[in-house]
Amino acid sequence: MESRPRILVVEDDPRLAAMLGELLGSEGYDVVTAHDGQRGLHLGLTEAFDVAVLDRGLPVVDGMGVLSGWRDAGVLTPVLILSALGTATDRVEGLDGGAEDYLVKPFDIDELLARLRVLRRRLSATVPVVRFPGGRLDADGRTVTLDGGADIPLSERESALLERLARRPEQVFSRDDLLATVFAAADDPGVVDTYVHHLRRKLGRGAVDTVRGVGYRLGRGS
CATH class of the missing domain: 3.40.50.2300 (Response regulator)
Incomplete structure (x- = not known):
């Protein structure tokens, strides 16, 4: 949806x-x-x-x-x-x-x-390639290229979550906001935490930062 x-x-x-x-x-x-x-x-x-x-x-x-x-x-x-x-x-x-x-x-x-x-x-219509600490995301191809040269495929939801964070790198997103804008078909806020975990597992813990009591933002690096 x-x-x-x-x-x-x-x-x-x-x-x-x-x-x-x-x-x-x-x-x-x-x-x-x-x-x-x-x-x-x-x-x-x-x-x-x-x-x-x-x-x-x-x-x-x-x-x-x-x-x-x-x-x-x-x-x-x-x-x-x-x-x-x-x-x-x-x-x-x-x-x-x-x-x-x-x-x-x-x-x-x-x-x-x-x-x-x-x-x-x-x-x-903005350029579909967005950078984050340690690499860049091809949002169309749902592929992350790390600065070391490795290509890492992402699922559709993983790519959408990383793109949402990377488009506004200084903004902190609440779980409710990410649930509404990235996971529109889901009704469990825990799905946000799950996909943050997936991104960190694939890209390193520095890919996504937790802002306690508020939510998540694009990571500042590992």
Whole structure:
């Protein structure tokens, strides 16, 4: 079963947030909503999303502060800023601050959906070879090539788990997040631990790091 793409909507207007949640949910997204910048920052740092929609005029932490916090922590989730601040200077500031796209309120719903599809296509079209400490993964061929030259085949789930971690090397993924995004057909969180064990057995203990009380991230090396 293919998992639904996860989208984070950070919007303080409750009516607009509810409308976006309903709209995006009907388009097949798994929607998570935050109504202030602090909550949005926390969610973006602790959970994995395929794309994010971010307002600028947020309480507690403004949108540019949220975006800066994500990028400084190595979170590479594609971000579309959705804001009433629409001058050329505003748009340039948002894009230079790390956003992939910028849409001004009021907006056309079809245009918003099209732009989100473009961001997701860009993400899925990234080079399928990703590096990790000690080697590189060919995600298409599900093969790891170690720096010493050995090729190690991986199962589909092992490859998907390593790719998920390697695409966002600074991010810590909870078991629940990995269960939802990598093991969509499973209902036992223990399957995550099992496949982490498989990867460590094949690639060395340094391939995956455990962050106690939080989850897993790409390893820093053996």
